[in-house]
Amino acid sequence: MPKGKGRQRKRIRKRTWDASDLDTIRRERRRVRGRESGIGAPVEPTRTDLSGCFSDVEPNATVLSPYGVLAFVEFERREILCRVDDALTDGKTSCLAPGDRVLLEFEEDAESEQPGVVRAVKRRSTKLSRPAIGGGREQVFAANIDLLVVVAAVANPPFRSGLVDRYLIAAERGNVAAALCINKIDLLDAEPAETATYREVGLGVVATSCVTGAGLDGLRELLHGKIGVLAGQSGVGKSSLINALDPRHAIATASVSDTTRKGRHTTSTSKLYHLEGDIHIIDTPGVRQLGLWGVSPDELDYYFSELAALAPQCRFRNCTHIHEPDCAVRAAVESGAIAPARYASYCRIRDSLD
Numbered sequence: 001m002p003k004g005k006g007r008q009r010k011r012i013r014k015r016t017w018d019a020s021d022l023d024t025i026r027r028e029r030r031r032v033r034g035r036e037s038g039i040g041a042p043v044e045p046t047r048t049d050l051s052g053c054f055s056d057v058e059p060n061a062t063v064l065s066p067y068g069v070l071a072f073v074e075f076e077r078r079e080i081l082c083r084v085d086d087a088l089t090d091g092k093t094s095c096l097a098p099g100d101r102v103l104l105e106f107e108e109d110a111e112s113e114q115p116g117v118v119r120a121v122k123r124r125s126t127k128l129s130r131p132a133i134g135g136g137r138e139q140v141f142a143a144n145i146d147l148l149v150v151v152a153a154v155a156n157p158p159f160r161s162g163l164v165d166r167y168l169i170a171a172e173r174g175n176v177a178a179a180l181c182i183n184k185i186d187l188l189d190a191e192p193a194e195t196a197t198y199r200e201v202g203l204g205v206v207a208t209s210c211v212t213g214a215g216l217d218g219l220r221e222l223l224h225g226k227i228g229v230l231a232g233q234s235g236v237g238k239s240s241l242i243n244a245l246d247p248r249h250a251i252a253t254a255s256v257s258d259t260t261r262k263g264r265h266t267t268s269t270s271k272l273y274h275l276e277g278d279i280h281i282i283d284t285p286g287v288r289q290l291g292l293w294g295v296s297p298d299e300l301d302y303y304f305s306e307l308a309a310l311a312p313q314c315r316f317r318n319c320t321h322i323h324e325p326d327c328a329v330r331a332a333v334e335s336g337a338i339a340p341a342r343y344a345s346y347c348r349i350r351d352s353l354d
């Protein structure tokens, strides 16, 4: 490996970029994104085993959003559209996910439309996945992140425990630490009930408002020094929070997010923001429903810590906590020790997994 690595390093040639390069990149971006948000179905990956793609390579760039055999990559704080080496694709799609750390090289051929080529991908430390469209395959929607902040609103759109819990399960599965941000608290007079519910199950919770600025310091503290993901339903205020955390970004992104908002919601485009205070955030497109990858119905209670704690006291070892007699979990729901919303969400998720 050291030999190969040395050779790879030598081939890297730093490119200087001028305005016309950047114009070409912008045009290509618009073209690709335009196609992506069009009527045609997104390119569906077919490759199933991608484990061989990952290595201990020393990365120099970060993937923002993969697109077929191309990828938008951040290299020295610039966004570049690159080609992905054939070894990392099946001809239609690549093994890359937003957040992947990659080795980017530049081809000598000046005629090449995408002179940047992703040659290798570093093994992931953490990941967030869901089943790809059509199922049957894992889709990693963020890699190598330190913290997942699940964003929900107290109202408009209403708080949905089910979606929050699904994100928490995905985080646990992918080895990602998680916290909950309950936004738009300016719309309520009292502390939202969900704050206590989730604190009681051991989760870090911040209640925020982009209107009053409440809780933003707490959120900043949570994210300091980390690569985080803000995830949640569209409309809960993820983009507003990013802007509120770093006003410089409000200026830089206002017009962009206005003109591309529509497209961004219908595509799988992610963005990486570097905010003041050593905060790095991958902004993922909002989702209405999050499928769970690799979770079987029988192990679902493991992901609800308050259920898992009581499960050993159920009469049956394989209790589903739905219909069995002498179920410690249902007894706790009836006595009020387990929040009804969490139990309801467990039942719904279990139903969807069967």
Ligand SMILES: Nc1nc2c(ncn2[C@@H]2O[C@H](COP(=O)(O)OP(=O)(O)O)[C@@H](O)[C@H]2O)c(=O)[nH]1
Binding pocket: 183, 184, 185, 186, 187, 208, 209, 210, 211, 233, 234, 235, 236, 237, 238, 239, 240, 241, 286
């Ligand atoms: N009242 C209130 N509205 C908010 C707050 N944060 C965001 N919004 C509004 O909610 C809407 C959706 O926000 P946006 O940031 O685009 O949500 P995203 O889809 O999750 O990125 C916008 O109209 C925002 O102005 C908040 O804390 N309080």
Ligand SMILES: [Mg+2]
Binding pocket: 238, 239, 240
């Ligand atoms: Mg947004």
Ligand SMILES: [Zn+2]
Binding pocket: 311, 314, 315, 319, 320, 321, 322, 324, 326, 327, 328, 329, 330
């Ligand atoms: Zn039970």
